Amino acid sequence: MKKTLIVSVLAVAFNVGARIHPIVSHNGSYVVEVTASQQVKQPMAALGLDDAIEAGAIHIAAQQCPDGGFGWPHNDCSNTYHNITAPIIDGVRQAYIRSGNAGFLGVMKDAGDYDLTNEYGNGEARFGAFTSLMMWNLSKDTGDSIYKDFTDVEFFATLDAGTYSDNDYDTQGWITAVETSRTGTWVNLRPWEFSSLVLTSQRHCRNIQSGDFELAIWRGLGTLDNTDPDNVYSDIIGVAGGLLGLARINRESFPAINAPLHAGVNGIGTLEDLADYLMSLQNPDGSFYWHSNLAAPEDGDKDTQTTAYAVMALIKAAERLDESNYLSAITLGQSYLLSMQDSFGGFASYPGDTEHNTEVEGEALTAIGMTGVYDRIYQSGMECYLY
Numbered sequence: 558m559k560k561t562l563i564v565s566v567l568a569v570a571f572n573v574g575a576r577i578h579p580i581v582s583h584n585g586s587y588v589v590e591v592t593a594s595q596q597v598k599q600p601m602a603a604l605g606l607d608d609a610i611e612a613g614a615i616h617i618a619a620q621q622c623p624d625g626g627f628g629w630p631h632n633d634c635s636n637t638y639h640n641i642t643a644p645i646i647d648g649v650r651q652a653y654i655r656s657g658n659a660g661f662l663g664v665m666k667d668a669g670d671y672d673l674t675n676e677y678g679n680g681e682a683r684f685g686a687f688t689s690l691m692m693w694n695l696s697k698d699t700g701d702s703i704y705k706d707f708t709d710v711e712f713f714a715t716l717d718a719g720t721y722s723d724n725d726y727d728t729q730g731w732i733t734a735v736e737t738s739r740t741g742t743w744v745n746l747r748p749w750e751f752s753s754l755v756l757t758s759q760r761h762c763r764n765i766q767s768g769d770f771e772l773a774i775w776r777g778l779g780t781l782d783n784t785d786p787d788n789v790y791s792d793i794i795g796v797a798g799g800l801l802g803l804a805r806i807n808r809e810s811f812p813a814i815n816a817p818l819h820a821g822v823n824g825i826g827t828l829e830d831l832a833d834y835l836m837s838l839q840n841p842d843g844s845f846y847w848h849s850n851l852a853a854p855e856d857g858d859k860d861t862q863t864t865a866y867a868v869m870a871l872i873k874a875a876e877r878l879d880e881s882n883y884l885s886a887i888t889l890g891q892s893y894l895l896s897m898q899d900s901f902g903g904f905a906s907y908p909g910d911t912e913h914n915t916e917v918e919g920e921a922l923t924a925i926g927m928t929g930v931y932d933r934i935y936q937s938g939m940e941c942y943l944y
Contacts, residue, residue, distance in 0.1 A: 614652030625637075625668050639683070639685060640688070642691065681711070744780055748795050755803075859893075
């Protein structure tokens with residue numbers, strides 16, 4: 558049986574012959590133990606694209622707890638966690654966009670209402686790194702401005718004023734706190750953490766803050782480390798997160814990345830080169846491994862979550878780079894993700910996964926459902942989003 562290991566106990570020895578497989582999460586990233594006997598492919602769901610997305614969203618909806626949040630792991634509502642809501646609901650949103658089914662919108666609204674209640678000990682609103690984008694989309698989908706207004710007042714404005722959280726963070730102080738939380742084993746997640754905020758701050762017409770988050774993405778690309786996969790995990794998600802964030806704001810060139818511990822990105826200074834590097838890491842079946850420097854990767858090292866973020870990033874890069882063709886890589890990646898869907902609608906986190914992770918399932922749905930719609934509307938020289 559697979560054993561879940563929380564980050565704080567990573568030092569526990571694995572059984573002889575077992576392999577680790579990291580899972581990236583906003584609720585505390587962790588690794589699982591994967592034995593050779595588990596490294597088999599999940600059966601493909603024999604469904605059309607719309608039906609597969611709907612089945613996945615129904616599966617996720619069934620995991621929603623009475624308070625609107627989601628537990629950890631499946632079928633456990635003893636505790637719910639605000640910081641995993643956004644990537645889960647982003648996946649459900651793909652089914653709503655395609656079907657217009659009010660039931661999916663209800664799931665999304667209940668989750669948004671749940672996240673409105675997340676507070677620090679001093680009673681101030683508490684946001685996860687991906688929450689603000691979910692809230693923006695929820696206002697767009699429901700026609701209720703409460704979600705994006707709440708974000709603007711309780712997150713962006715308080716950061717701007719230097720009064721966010723019980724630590725009175727300003728924007729840079731909060732960025733530093735996030736960077737500090739992603740060190741050592743999980744340092745590669747830094748660009749990923751800011752990939753939504755750089756976009757949402759522009760949508761709220763907060764150009765200075767967007768610049769702060771953009772710099773954090775660039776700085777995070779410089780701290781990527783793929784030298785030792787046994788001790789520093791998930792560098793490909795860091796690459797994908799950086800590409801996704803920079804593509805979202807149309808940053809086609811930037812100062813050359815200085816990443817002494819990651820030869821793959823070191824020296825890159827254009828969005829196209831970063832996208833091309835990411836695409837070069839794709840496996841022939843469309844998947845991506847959880848790390849770019851595995852000595853002898855096996856089937857169980859293929860990672861649904863990494864593949865999902867790589868697909869999302871390449872879709873956004875394709876929007877920006879008219880001369881480049883990432884369609885075949887995107888299509889192949891989406892096909893792989895569909896092959897990881899079980900008959901009940903859920904997605905395996907890796908070949909052989911039997912327990913599954915709702916957060917990863919939401920990310921897989923988002924990557925499968927994304928169409929790359931370019932909806933930028935420029936206002937006063939800033940990329941503010943209107944609807």
